[in-house]
Amino acid sequence: xxIMEGYLPIEHCVAWTVAAAPFVAAGARSISRRMEENPxxxxxxxxxxxxxxxxxxxxxxxxxxxxxxxxxxxxxAVIFGPGAMTVIGLIVLLFQAxxxxxxxxxxxxxxTFSMAIVGPWVSYGIYRLARRAGLSLGPxxxxxxxxxxxxxxxxxxxxxxxxxxxxxxxxxxxxxxxxGIFAITQVPLAASEGFLTVLVMNQLIAYxxxxxxxLGIVTKTETGGIAE
Amino acid sequence: MRLIDRVAHHNRWRRRHPIEKLVLALGxxxxxxxxxxxxxxxxxxxxxxxxxxxxxxxxxxxYLRLLLAPVGFVLAGAAAVMxxxxxxxxxGWHFVLLxxxxxxxxxxxxxxxxxxxxxxxxxxxxxxxxxxxxxxxxRVPGAVVDLIMVTYRxxxxxxxxxEAMRTAQDIRLGYSGWRRTYRSLAMLTAAFLxxxxxxxxxxxxxxxxxxxxxxLPVLVDEGRPSWPxxxxxxxLQLATAFLSLHLSR
Numbered sequence: 001x002x003i004m005e006g007y008l009p010i011e012h013c014v015a016w017t018v019a020a021a022p023f024v025a026a027g028a029r030s031i032s033r034r035m036e037e038n039p040x041x042x043x044x045x046x047x048x049x050x051x052x053x054x055x056x057x058x059x060x061x062x063x064x065x066x067x068x069x070x071x072x073x074x075x076x077a078v079i080f081g082p083g084a085m086t087v088i089g090l091i092v093l094l095f096q097a098x099x100x101x102x103x104x105x106x107x108x109x110x111x112t113f114s115m116a117i118v119g120p121w122v123s124y125g126i127y128r129l130a131r132r133a134g135l136s137l138g139p140x141x142x143x144x145x146x147x148x149x150x151x152x153x154x155x156x157x158x159x160x161x162x163x164x165x166x167x168x169x170x171x172x173x174x175x176x177x178x179x180g181i182f183a184i185t186q187v188p189l190a191a192s193e194g195f196l197t198v199l200v201m202n203q204l205i206a207y208x209x210x211x212x213x214x215l216g217i218v219t220k221t222e223t224g225g226i227a228e
Numbered sequence: 229m230r231l232i233d234r235v236a237h238h239n240r241w242r243r244r245h246p247i248e249k250l251v252l253a254l255g256x257x258x259x260x261x262x263x264x265x266x267x268x269x270x271x272x273x274x275x276x277x278x279x280x281x282x283x284x285x286x287x288x289x290x291y292l293r294l295l296l297a298p299v300g301f302v303l304a305g306a307a308a309v310m311x312x313x314x315x316x317x318x319x320g321w322h323f324v325l326l327x328x329x330x331x332x333x334x335x336x337x338x339x340x341x342x343x344x345x346x347x348x349x350x351x352x353x354x355x356x357x358x359x360x361x362x363x364x365x366x367r368v369p370g371a372v373v374d375l376i377m378v379t380y381r382x383x384x385x386x387x388x389x390x391e392a393m394r395t396a397q398d399i400r401l402g403y404s405g406w407r408r409t410y411r412s413l414a415m416l417t418a419a420f421l422x423x424x425x426x427x428x429x430x431x432x433x434x435x436x437x438x439x440x441x442x443x444l445p446v447l448v449d450e451g452r453p454s455w456p457x458x459x460x461x462x463x464l465q466l467a468t469a470f471l472s473l474h475l476s477r
Contacts, residue, residue, distance in 0.1 A: 005343040006261065006339040006341075006342065006344070007305060007340055010262055028371060031375070032371040036442065039442035042371070042378065043432050043435075044425070045375055047424045047427060047431075049379040050379045050386050051386060053383060055390075091375060092379075098347070099229045101347075104344075105254070105257065106343060164332070166312045167326060173312070177311070177323070195410065196413060196417070199413075200417045203414055203415055204418050204421065207418065
């Protein structure tokens with residue numbers, strides 16, 4: 001749900017950038033620390049960002065005939081943690097804006113907020129909650145990825161509604177309108193993303209256990225979730 | 229994407245200092261956001277077009293192709309702004325065309341296309357790696373700049389890999405029907421992630437053998453920005469702002 005270049009008034013661009021800044025700074029600090037502990041992390045996170053960018057070229061079929069791409073945000077947040085995913089997300093958004101005209105430089109702050117901050121943190125939070133509630137890996141991943149996607153799209157709707165309030169019904173009316181429009185494509189997409197995330201994890205468990213263990217070394221806290 | 233990379237490395241302004249091109253492009257982007265979209269939009273777009281095609285010698289076809297690629301997204305976004313909701317929530321909710329919607333949408337399309345035209349100038353004349361030293365100077369944490377660099381180096385390799393894997397699946401009918409599409413996509417993603425991680429491990433081994441301790445120093449050909457050129461750019465931007473405000477009155 002990228003907001004296109006030039007779509008937000010400049011005050012909104014600045015405000016969203018300011019809102020995103022502390023999260024990005026915290027994420028940058030956390031990855032710097034991890035990089036100092038282990039120089040390999042730099043390469044690992046770099047290839048992950050390139051991986052996420054490349055994946056966004058894949059089209060995912062959706063019920064209404066529209067298609068969109070898997071974001072991988074849910075998967076990434078669970079594997080690498082939400083802080084690292086914020087920085088990775090920002091880099092991916094930067095390259096999408098520069099190389100694909102998907103999103104924009106002026107809207108980078110707003111897009112970072114919805115996709116690289118709200119998405120990963122919601123996914124991660126849901127995953128932890130679901131696991132604590134005793135859900136097994138599959139359903140926990142499904143809900144984490146799907147709800148992370150939905151949270152992103154609700155955030156984008158709010159951002160657009162604040163920029164383009166409905167003349168009669170104000171911001172709330174505009175928000176419901178944008179959500180209504182996006183729901184047509186985004187609700188099925190969120191479900192597909194959740195579904196795909198589970199399938200990918202199954203494949204990873206089946207064929208790439210050593211890599212998963214490697215990732216577990218990188219993010220110590222997540223080992224419990226993955227080493228099933 | 230490959231087109232961008234090729235043009236960025238082979239144009240007349242490739243050796244100009246990146247800050248000059250950055251100030252021109254981002255300055256115009258900001259002007260586009262603050263000035264009334266008409267007449268500022270067409271003026272800025274014309275300047276950027278002239279700078280890219282006439283000045284830097286970017287092939288016109290490449291520039292226009294990149295400008296028109298996102299038009300679908302721009303129009304879809306404008307359509308969403310054009311309509312509003314009417315009726316009581318739950319009972320006969322429907323979309324209506326807002327009275328002011330057409331003008332807002334038109335302004336938005338103009339603004340977005342102008343912004344894309346400005347940004348395309350930057351990306352078509354400046355290779356991404358030339359921007360990284362600037363980030364470093366602006367105190368972007370070194371970890372993040374290194375990450376951007378590693379990411380950029382892998383983008384092209386990875387899209388080749390992914391394309392090859394996808395084609396292999398496709399010619400084996402991996403994308404015939406819904407079920408198979410999802411299954412194939414999951415296999416593709418997982419196998420691709422495996423490859424990517426393997427690649428990172430091999431790169432790390434190669435670097436470790438050369439004494440890698442966490443720093444990735446690269447030699448950059450750093451010139452100095454030319455002050456007359458910078459002055460000219462600022463004068464051009466001031467003139468653009470003045471002219472647009474004057475014409476819109």
